[in-house]
Amino acid sequence: MSSYQSESQLEDALIQRLQGKGWDKVHLATEDDLWKNVQSQLGKHNKTTFSDAEFKRIRNHLEKGSPFEKAHTLRDRFHLTRDDETSFYVEFFNTEHWCRNEYQVASQIGIKGRRKNRYDVTLLVNGIPLCQIELKRRGIELKAAFDQINRYQKDSFTAAGGLFQYVQIFVISNGVNTRYYANNRHQSFAQTFTWADVDNKAINRLDAFTDLFLEKCHLSKMIAKYIVLHQSDRILMVLRSYQYYAAEKITERVQLGRQNGYIWHATGSGKTLTSFKAAQNLMEIPKVKKTLFVVDRADLDHQTVKEYNHFQPGSVDGTDDTKSLVKQFTNPNVKLIITTIQKLNNAISSTRHHEAMDALRKERVVFIFDECHRSQFGDAHKRIVDFFPAAQMFGFTGTPIFADNAIKRRTTKDLFNECLHKYVVTDAIRDENVLRFAVEYVQHMDEEAKEHRSKEFFEHPDRIATITDWVIQNHHKKSRGKQFGAIMCVGSVDALLQYYECFDAKRKAGEHDLKIASIFTYAANEEDPDADGLIPETHFPSDSTSSVSTPKRDRLVEIVNDYNALYGVQESVLDGKGFYNYYRAVANRVKSRDYKPFDPEQGVDILLVVNMFLTGFDAKTVNTLYVDKNLKYHGLIQAFSRTNRILNLEKSQGNIVCFRDLKEATDDAIALFANKNAREEIIIGSYDEHLAKFEAAAADLFAIVQTPDAVDDLQDENAQAAFVKAFRDLIRIRNVLATFSEFDETTLPVHPQDFEDFKSKYVDMAHRLSQTEEEDVPPAFDGIDFELELIRRDDINVSYIIALLTSMNLMDGEGEDGKKKAKQYRKRIFELLQSEVSLRGKRPYIEKFIDQKLPMLGPEDDIHQAFADFWSEERSQAFKTFEDEHGLKDQEFQALVSQMMFSGKQPLADDVMKALKEKPSILQRRKKVETVLEGVKDEVVPENWTVS
Structure with missing residues (x-):
């Protein structure tokens, strides 16, 4: 007999507890049972009964729309013309008096969509499923339950008239750990939350969570008042x-x-x-x-x-x-x-x-x-x-x-x-609602300068040039190959102008390709004398500019002219309104990485500021702050916090690079806003500390397999699962190590080539399991998350593949030895296409280029240009095919997609309608718009069309 509580036992205990809290148990074996229950419960809630004909009209109304639109339907009333021609307003959910609803609990409701699924525990309010609970037995990683719900979203939530698309809140639990989140299929596991009491003590155990969060009135109140319908993104959010x-x-x-x-x-x-x-x-x-x-x-x-x-x-x-x-x-x-x-x-x-x-x-x-x-x-x-x-x-x-x-x-x-x-x-940080910080000190001062710390020293051209070189050399590591953006704050407008000119000169000299934008207010307050290290309030310039401010305004005009040339826009800062418009444009461009798909040509790599953007500004994909200014107390915490928004597994911490000695100021700020012993909770360890963790993780891996080839000899599923967990731990630590400037993969105890080979075995195992039916997955792998986001190599991208292709093409014309080396290069390229997560979507196109285009090119041909032409041709063809299939006007559709790529926001239905050659009927309009928008996201602008 098993010594642990099984999933079915956990389910039974939950239902019993819910019944004790006033939830009525109901058995709903079929889709027909589910809808009959809706008819009965809605009648009970509205203090009437609905005939079959009346309910058919109600059901037709309920079946319309996306999950977001159904969230609106739930909160609205439906005007029903009754059989006797009288009017009746059907209430689906009482949001004003949220305790006055009908409550039921059901288990193992079976719905058949693309495949048959059974949902663990469903909480129905007025017959409509508003909370879905997915359970896993103790010991299983909680993300397995999250992934299970994602499969339901794809497989069967659209079936049964989309009734399960009315779910507002999901709950996942393995009995010991429990989380909740809103019905938003585009969010990650990081957007799942632990409930806590008023003193922020986490309520993790399912029984306690049930008593507090799943109590009838509380759950109803959360849905009525604390679910937010985010209009721009058309998603649900929960507090x-x-x-x-x-x-x-x-x-x-x-x-x-x-x-x-x-x-x-x-x-x-x-x-x-x-x-x-x-x-x-x-x-x-x-x-x-x-x-x-x-x-x-x-x-x-x-x-x-x-x-x-x-x-x-x-x-x-x-x-x-x-x-x-x-x-x-x-x-x-x-x-x-x-x-x-x-x-x-x-x-x-x-x-x-x-x-x-x-x-x-x-x-x-x-x-x-x-x-x-x-x-x-x-x-x-x-x-x-x-x-x-x-x-x-x-x-x-x-x-x-x-x-x-x-x-x-x-x-x-x-x-x-x-x-x-x-x-x-x-x-x-404990609740994983924000990230910790990695603080790195890069000192560029001699002993005499440490004593004086004068403005002349900090703004000396040689010092600024040295720091600029450091940023150029290390930004790739900090930003994971420009996957993330950065802010650089400096001590004064004079220093900012020197930094900008230095970056610009080095870009023109071909030393970097970073996109640098800058903004400062030429009002007096921006000239921060570093007197107290606090960030002053931002005062936008007025239309009248003093003679003192004019030279700085003119310098900003030059910077804005560079910005306009870089991005093909026409911003102006000659008056207050123009300055504010430029401020908002810069903010949107810095945040553009937050939106998918992201066009690297439209983003900002480093935003150079004095005080602006250091407080109040949020961008999840900003992960680094370069600091060359004095900060303290709330100014320091606010500035650091620009980098620590939760995003995904790849963003493991906020990176702070200090070019001044802010250690004491950092400790003082932490003591003030947390406590004096909280430093280790807020700031991650040093490079050496993480290197020691990596060495220990490598020893654990080698205890299971000595070499990558030995992975193939692991016949026992428990040993294979042990390898997966050990290598995953190694990846997690390496992910943090790679952001430090000291990082050098050749000094690690796992040779870079062995790491890549281990990774190939790891990805192969993940791929095989992804092709396996859920019921056939070996028990040892039940609930294991491979965290494939972490194994993307930022330096192995399309450009890297093109470089290999160029070398291969040159070798092909160098006799037998050249052909042998070219064959080895070809094998390496196809191995990378097979194993590299970031290249999966691009693989068919790269293989097509290798098979069809490359044989036609000679050693003297420009492979990079040939691939660019091929890529452009394939993308244009994809556009043309999509336009033909959906009856879209070329110019209008191109403009719509361009705006979507820049803003990251879904276009309005009216804009889609304007791009259609033939307007669909009123009844078909919504479906046509949704089809086009889904196709745009899945086919026209997916990540595999980004050449990176």
């Missing part, structure tokens, strides 16, 4: 536990009294979403006249404006026109306003708006300030308090201002009273 508690604490504070408060949540943990949800909650409280969500203008980019207006129509506009804000204030139908601190300050400071604004002065107005550590310590805060004496104020910050880092300013507590909820950086 994490600390976000939930923060929003709830603010709501409770407003309902029970007039006191202020602030939320301390670690930078990178999603404060903006939390604060916005809190604002949405407050607008539902009748006694609150207006709720204002206040951000800095630097954070209110075009995409943010669009999102907020999707969440709450008319709540925000992206203009600098204060009149529009005053109109929102005076419109009684507008309860939620999103504005900038700058516009709010103008509205209450200008006497011409006083008459219009005066009616609200003594009303119950609630302010929520995002990033309050940098927006609430000037005169603007005092003006707001004086103008709205009855206002209630809440702030969100990742780095509060305490006495230690106040630097002649008031503290966050002085302004907002007590902290209502705390989630510090150590919490966020």
Whole structure:
């Protein structure tokens, strides 16, 4: 008898516990049973019964749309014309009184799509499956359950009228570890969350998680209030536990009294979403006249404006026109306003708006300030308090201002009273909501300079040239072959201009091909004297430029001209509006790696700044910060935190490269915002420490197999699984090692060629298992994740293959020895195409080039150009074939795809319709648009068309 709890036993125990919590068990053996149950439960919920004819109309409505559109359907009411011609509005889910719904639990519902699947445990609300729970027995890696749900998404969730596409929340558990996440098939395992109590203590065990999270009212509340329908990406998002508690604490504070408060949540943990949800909650409280969500203008980019207006129509506009804000204030139908601190300050400071604004002065107005550590310590805060004496104020910050880092300013507590909820950086790292940092110090100073640390020393041309050379030499490692982007911050505008000129001169000399962009405000505050190491507020230039600022503005104009030439655009910074547009354009380009597919020609490799972009700016694919400026306390933590957003397995940490001695300042900042013993939790070990871990992992691998060929002799599945786990550990450590400047693969205890050969065996094993039916996978491999993302070699790409082809082509004309070497090169190329994950999608095209085009080329021909021409021809043909198949106009479709590649956002349905030669009927329109968009993602602009 097994000594551990089986999956079926875990399932039985869960259902019993749910029944004890008031979930009614129901047996749904067939698809027909499932729909009959929906008919019955919807009737019960709506206090009526639906005839078969009436339910047919309801079912037709429920079956329409994508998962995102069905999320809207769930929250809307359906106008039903009943059999007797009367009108009835069908409610699918009560979002206002979320406990007033019907609750059922079912197990092993079988649905047949591309293949038959049985779902472990399904929670149905009003008959509709809204929460799906996938279980694995104890000891199985949790990601196996995540992968299982992904297979359901592909195989069978579209079957049965797409009823399972209504699932809002997935839960995965092996009894000991439990996570939840929103129904978004494009997210990674990193976007699965652990629920916790209000003190951030994780609730991992399934029984405790069931009691708290799966309690009927709580689950309903999460779906009703804390699932976010992200309009631009057309995906569902769900708040994490600390976000939930923060929003709830603010709501409770407003309902029970007039006191202020602030939320301390670690930078990178999603404060903006939390604060916005809190604002949405407050607008539902009748006694609150207006709720204002206040951000800095630097954070209110075009995409943010669009999102907020999707969440709450008319709540925000992206203009600098204060009149529009005053109109929102005076419109009684507008309860939620999103504005900038700058516009709010103008509205209450200008006497011409006083008459219009005066009616609200003594009303119950609630302010929520995002990033309050940098927006609430000037005169603007005092003006707001004086103008709205009855206002209630809440702030969100990742780095509060305490006495230690106040630097002649008031503290966050002085302004907002007590902290209502705390989630510090150590919490966020523990929960894998942000990454740790790898801090590397590169000192370029002699002993005398260490004593003086003068501006002249730090900005000496020789020093700047040396650092520039270091960045050029090491950026490939830090960014994993430019897969990630970087920010470089320096001490003054003068230093920035020197760095920019140095990078530019070396690019023109052919020493690098990095795309460098830069921005600084020529207003006085950007000239950071490094007096206190804190990042000042960003003041965008006005239309009037002082004579002192003109030379710096003119230098920025030159930089912008280079930017325009590089990207084929026409930005201008000659006035305030133009500067702001350039700021937003740069921000979008730095973030462009976040969007798939990414065009390397449109991205920024390194953004060069003084203070801008060091706080408030989020880009998941920025992984490195080069620092040549003094930073301390909240300025340091904010700047470092530009690099530590969670993305995928390849992004293992945020890389910080310091060209100044910031060790003491880093330790002080960690002690202030976490605790004095938290350094090892926040900063990963040194290169030598990770090298020691690699050596230990290599010894474990060699204890199983001495050589790559020995892998073939492992007949026992347990031994094979042991090899997989041992080599996976080696890959994980090597992934971190490879980002250090000291990294040299030739010094590792596993020879580079042996590592590649081991990797080939590893990938072959993963490929064989991927072709095996799930029920035939050997038990030893049950739930093992091969983490294939980690074994991509950044230097083995299309360019590398072309270099090998060039060498092979040259050797082919050098007699028998040349032909023998060429044959070896050909074998090597095909081995790489077989084993290299990043080349899989490109493999058919590269093989076609080798077989059909290469034999026609002579030793003197330019292989690189020939391949570029071939690639362009194949891509054009793919475009043409797609256009012909779907009836698309060439120019309109090309423009649509280009915009999609740059913005990373799905085009609007109307834009797709304009590209169609023939307009489909109203009934066919949605399906046609979805077919085209899916095809664009799968065929026209997939990653295999990127030549890298």
